[in-house]
Amino acid sequence: MSLEKSDNPVDSQTFDEVDLNNKDFEQIEDADTLHIMNNQYVFIVLPSGNIKVLKLQKDTTVSLGKFGTFHTNDIIGKPFGHSYEIYDRDKIKVIKNVAFHEVDLDESDANNQQTIDDPSKQKLSYQDIEQLKKDGLEGQDIIKKVIESHSSFDKKTEYSKAKYIKRKESKFSRVFTPVRPTLYSVWEYFFAKNPSKIRDMRIDTLSQMLTLSNVRANAKLLVVDDTQGLLITGVMERLGGYGVVLGIHDGENHNYDIVRYMNFSKKVNESLMVLSWQQIFKEECQAPFNYQDESQLSGKELKFYLRKKANYEKIQEARKILWQGGFDGLLVASQYQPESILETLVPYLARSRPIIIYHINREVLVNTCVHMRISGKFLNPQITESWLRGYQVLPGRTHPSMSTSGGGGYLLQTIYTRGLLGV
């Protein structure tokens, strides 16, 4: 069956942008090859801290705006982790990364007693810097010039010197870092870009959902995901291509956009099945498929027919799997009322299996929690709030981050049980 599938074009409903038959995807089955590869998504962290996402194509150049340009062939095949500096317009060299430079505190007795806010201390004007660039100066050279032209740089404390250099680097440095898509980096990108699209779900909360639901190889899970596929992505990764995740989606076609950025192998992608809210109901008939004689079709027509047929059969298979029941858990991050989701999907769960419902609004879960208690089928439903705090850990300067996310959302968790009367 899997052979047959690999011969067919990929189900257009799932991942039309990823060519799963591409040879490169087979390579990442091997966890040892964590290299930058052709035809895969990669995040590029710019000196400004901004992140650019792109699908690498060999033999092309990528423009990073004012930071410069690089040839994709120069990074394809390299391991992830290193940074690169652009020089001579479009050439790159590896930069030795360090976590931080030790600051010698005893050497300096500088303080900010004499500090006055005076822009004229910087002798270089915007025009001067533009001229330097025209003269062919790049990255580190410009930063050096800017520091030299600061009349009271020496009077700064070591800390504020470091801060000043960092600020200038974010502007003039030409160092970029290709970052491997992982659940964390993909989340980071989408959370920064548009948190409401992933229902404001923070990574610690998402991680708790994956732990609490006991997702692992060979599990069979029901997931209601209105987070653009973020939750589904996490579940798919933890299944590792073993087992099934059945995603129940809003609208006629699913919108699990985030899945593709993980560069999942064909095997992992195949663990995902999808059904719409309409397709899960037995009484909602699916339009029967008009089977045709394949020998009568050719070329484009045949391709189109086979794709439609595969689509139809995949949905039929997903319905069969759902109605068989016995699912190992239910994960919900949805816009729809949790009580109605429970009523619809809980009958397909096996007993002693976890149910985890996420919401950014606690009030929604409070109602569901009371509903669960009354029903008697759910063991000790509990609401928890996720709390996360990041720190700066530079030597002598360890403190919590000055700004942080305001909240990570709430989880309602329980275990589906069988009551005394057998229900």
Place this chain on the structure above:
Amino acid sequence: MTSFLSYKTFIEEGDLVIAYMSRENMTPLIMDSKLTYNNKFGTFRHSDMIGKEYGTKMPSHNGRGFMYLLHPTPELWTLVVPHRTQILYMADISFITTYLDLKPGSIILESGTGSGSFSHSLARTIAPNGHLYTFEYHEERAKAARQDFEKHGLSDIITIECRDAYKDGFGITDLVHAVFLDLPAPWDAIASAKAAFKQNRIGKICCFSPCIEQVQRACVSLNKHGFVEIKMFECLIRNQEVHTIPIYTVKDAVSKIKVQQDKKRKRNEEESSDSKAAKSAKIKQDPPNLYVSKTPTEAKGHTSYLTFATFLPVLDDEVDRVN
């Protein structure tokens, strides 16, 4: 035998059941049809439990109370494991698992094993084709954890060794994708951990330390050994207790006073007239209820600091230099 790597539906002889009385009161039971389990809720015969579905609400033999028969998971195991050492908490376990990028196929180093509670979680996530190398310098603890792994069907996934990581290192080179150090002095194990990493790919390390001084020393050591992207986090879970509360209005407040005044007046009348006045027949109306939640009065405020860093793959020219 029950496995932590797959679910089964019905309870059989020899299976592990997590008997759940309440969130604070759970116990692991291994089914033996000759045995009986007694607690304050009554008598529970194993023979009555065998054949039942996992997840069943089980009445006691003498009808005094009931308990739930749950299928073991690493999370439930964390709550019932005999506390041989301080165990990690769910929020930490979850965050570490994601940050270290763990999934089926990952190869991990853990030190120390402690009660083996986190090892269970790790093994669950990296099975069926990953591997966990876990080190514990306390001989008895290592023995107990090894027995647990065997009983729980995890021996193929976990290799446990009794070893002093500070003195002898880990004895592993060029192999693992991620390292987790739950040691009092992680800085003394970082050099050895670095060697354990698969050298040609990116890797992640986590140091789990309760004190800020440990974090600072670990960071200096990580930096010295060439680790980058040093980040530190704290994560917690705050419980929210759900209640139903009545919401009274000012009108209710006024009528409450009136009822009190009424009572007083009647008592006075009773005393003076000595007659049995009819009780005030005012029907109390139930106010509308509101579902609310509140944080508990006392909650967990700190578990440990999670310090993460990235291992950089060795570049080809660095390999040349080493050779």
